[in-house]
Amino acid sequence: MDNAIRESIQIIWKQLLKSQPTSRAELAKLCGFSKVTASSCVDWLLDKGLVQELGVTEIRRGRPPMLLSVNGAAGVLVGIEADKISSKIAVTDLAGSLLERHDLPAIDSDPQKFVGQVSHYLMQFRKAYADRRLGVAGVGFAIVGSYNQEEGIIEYVANQMAWNHYPFRLEMEKMNPDIPFLVSQIAKASALGEARFGTCGGSDYMAFLSANWGIGVGLYDGITGKITRSTRFGHATINYNGKKCICGNRGCLEAYASIRALFEQFYPDRTPTFALFQNLVERLRQGDSQVISAVREMVEYLAIGIVNVINAYNPRQVCIGGLLSFLVNEEMLSRIRSLVEEMVPPHFRKNLRISVSGLGDMAAVYGCVAMVRDQLTNFFG
């Protein structure tokens, strides 16, 4: 296909995802295309099964427009988050409705084993959804650390030697030769997931604090609909000469306000698991004073981190997500808000909202689905 046509189809597809249900005329207007161009792009999308016609709107004047939406049933998308204690694989339809979710082993296992496990699930999904026209249409990965997109290599994951320099793309393609996949960082994917499927994104400039075993920040620009940056904010120093961090530095935010910090306090000698984390959430819910005071202290540090995020990026919205969102209840959130009020001058927190993600630990997975769905039109030859 001609590159210019491919690009026009891609623009119409992304606009349709954003403003559906919509019509050909509306898409042409929003994308600045002629009606003929927009219409031929829509015809292509209909032909590939990505889009469906819903019927006509109420008649006002002239010919009523046919409404279009994404064809949810046409295929499935797979989102995978590879993290320390909460690795998971999930399937959604093209509309983003969750169909199934399974736990995966933590990333401290051998990466080859991880790819093997993922490939096993993908084979099962291909069988289970074979009756859908596009089957498994694409897979998105959210990983910790740095991924070299050009070479398809995981370059660096802190304290995970086996993952450093792992030829991820090559190994995935060997086991799954005909399934397209994309890779992103967890903070980046989480911000996208929140923006597309959560309630925090809206049309604003959002900083998504992805607080899991470590902490990252993804910045989402509501005007362009893009993630502008993903940062290793967990390693911002908040305490000179403070606690030692896995990065080698001292006093990093995530040495105080991450799930890792909580585990160091409660389970110093245990192998970290999601079940142990769930136990902490339950103890907090039941009013365990030891857990309450630990989370309260954590929240004080988190507030300092949020103040740094505000001073560095000046977002309109700060969204606290990842596993930490299960621990930040209403009382903790109020405490964060009042600490931010103490530390940030009124001018810089005008119209600023601080909230907790409603997606729980699924923001990254939804972000993977959104990332792949955005690129779906490029997967056709």
Ligand SMILES: [Zn+2]
């Ligand atoms: Zn650090």
